Amino acid sequence: MAGIKRGYDGKIAGLYDLDKTLGRGHFAVVKLARHVFTGEKVAVKVIDKTKLDTVATGHLFQEVRCMKLVQHPNIVRLYEVIDTQTKLYLILELGDGGDMFDYIMKHEEGLNEELAKKYFAQIVHAISYCHRLHVVHRDLKPENVVFFEKQGLVKLTDFGFSNKFQPGKKLTTSCGSLAYSAPEILLGDEYDAPAVGKCVCNSG
Incomplete structure (x- = not known):
């Protein structure tokens, strides 16, 4: 199960080296990243919590709850969630062939x-x-x-x-x-x- 870790903004850089942008949405950007200890490549969905209204915040927490629940070979895995004061980082399994x-x-x-x-x-x-x-x-x-x-x-x-x-x-x-x-x-x-x-x- 993915855990929720709390820390300060910038803490993500201590665990994951962020690289190029893979995609962008209204409140989030998806970046390529590499775990500094294992070298594993992941996708990191970075959500700017300061831009979220009540409805969007509800969708965000519902997304995390549902992704923690679903564990299937044909569903992208949520490894962990890192929560900071202004941003939420969803650490996701990285596909190697595009969408x-x-x-x-x-x-x-x-x-x-x-x-x-x-x-x-x-x-x-x-x-x-x-x-x-x-x-x-x-x-x-x-x-x-x-x-x-x-x-x-x-x-x-x-x-x-x-x-x-x-x-x-x-x-x-x-x-x-x-x-x-x-x-x-x-x-x-x-x-x-x-x-x-x-x-x-x-x-x-």
Whole structure:
């Protein structure tokens, strides 16, 4: 289980040497880093807590709770959380092959069917596992599927919109990426969490 360590800003540099930026969002930046003692490369999601409103703060803590809960070969692992006065650092497993969106864009003639089935099955296994733990991702899209080429795997990442659900009870929060949202979410209706997750997965 990932632990939460508290310290002062800059403490991250004592544990991890930060390198280039891998991605950027509204409140966070993802950086490549290396553990100073083991040399292991990781991805570090750096969240600026000073820019978060109440809703965003709730999403952040929900993301950490859900990622601590899910432990699966096809889900990017959260190693630890480092909490400082102004920033939260999520230390994540690092993929070595980019994300699925970039992969699709590089193959203009499409993917080999057998390979596509293999990757799709892995994504479905990850989603099914989450739903068994009553966790819904709510932002399924190619950009959130990362390649681990040495392992021959794809893994689901970015649980920023994830949430826990109770079977039989519907959710109401409108969230996720507009282009990949299920009709219920676009219409502002209540929705069944697992059904929406499957709908989004099959929409691509």
